[in-house]
Structures are given as structure tokens and as C-alpha cells.
Amino acid sequence: MLIAHISDFHVFADRPETKQVRLDIAEVARRVVEDLASFAPALDAIAFTGDLTDGGSAEDYALLKEILSPLQVPVLVVPGNHDKRQALRAAFSDKLPFEKGDFLNYESRVGNLRVLALDTLIEGRGEGALAPESLNWLAGKLAHATSEPTVILLHHPPFPSGMASLDNASLVAGREELAAMLRAYTNPLFVLAGHIHRPYQASWRGAYCAVGGSPAFQVALDLAADRHELACISQPYAYYVYRIGRDGEFTVHSRLVPLDR
């Protein structure tokens, strides 16, 4: 099973809301999609861990869908803090089995993988939360342990990057409840997130965890605990490709896409 992990495209149709977003992000996103579409052997699915758009308008999602249209495999998305629930649901409900109710949670299958997508959006805020309804939904799903690997997608990483100012603005509610669920679950588990704009990997509560980078803007590595202002840097975009076996054995590869031509 080959799963690519992309994140934080921040595509905008009119003008960006976030000043750091590169103005040619639509063109850059097309280049990333071209690379994903030409990956050989073909990918089985693409996990897209939020901030699909920068402003969350219907026009933003229409542009994003047009950019993603060369992809012939499922693109499994979750909302980021720059997305808007209603517009995202409207744009992707033809492809993704969102639960009814307020939150954009859903379960999907990719071959022998179970994918559980979680909504952590607090509209109008940068940080995220797992609402009681979403935690209950996840608990119900994890109560049915499968021997096959499970992949959890969410935008705000519950596992720290070590960059304090970013970690403090990440998942601010539901983190400990999620940790307890992961600790109790004994079968292969992957947790994929975004939000940090810098790719990293971690082991947290027994699960393999990763944050996908962003082609829209990239945060410089800075692990000084007392630093609150983080600098942006320009470097080639890296997305991850996970090669996951039926028993949960896996390999992680980085695939680089130059952003500037």
C-alpha cells in the first residue's frame, strides 16, 4: 500500500488571508499534483491533512478541486484552521463519506487500511480541538480493533514538534483523551497531521506520527524553547510516501519537489 501525505496548500482564488503564503501557490500546487500523479508505481491514496485553502470560500475550493483533478486516486482530506466546514463539506461530499452532524469526521478504507479522519477545527481560531462528539466517534471506531493498520488523520498534531510557540497553538482540547485511546489500542496505528509547516516524524503513545510540510510557506527549524517568533525559510518541498504492509510494517520516504523554477 502506498500512501502519500501532503498538507497545508493554502490555495486561494482571489487574495491570500495569510501574509506568508506565496502568491504563486496555485502554480506550485499544480507542480506537486503533477509529481503525485506521475509517481510510479501508482499511489493508492493521498492523505491531505488540512489547510486545503487559505480562506475557505467556495471559489477557493473550486480552484483546489480543479488543481487536484489530475489525481486518479482517493484524496482523503481533513479541515485545517484556515478551512471552513460548510464550504469544505459542500466541495468534497461527493467523494468523502462525512458523518452527519456538525463535524467532518469520516471513516474510509484504502485496500487493507482503515482511515479515520478527524475534524479539529475551531472556526475563527488558529488552534484546534477534538470536541466530545468527535472523541466519542473515534472511541467507537477504535473499539473495533482490526488487525489491519489504522491511519488517523487530523490537522492539529497532538504530538509536540519541540517548537513551543507552534505546539502551544496546536491541539488544545481532547489531547489527553486521544492519548489514552492510542495507548489502549494495540494494533498498528499511524497518526498523520499538518499545521506546523515543517515536516517531522515522532513516536507518541505507541503510534507512528508525522506532520506533512507545506508548499505555501515553511517554518525554519528552531528548537530554542524561549523563542516565540519563528522565521520562515525557502527550501524544496518534501512530501512523504508511506509504504505500509498488511501487518503494519512500514517504510517512510521523502519526495522532494523544487518550489522555484
Ligand SMILES: [Fe+2]
Ligand atoms: Fe497551515
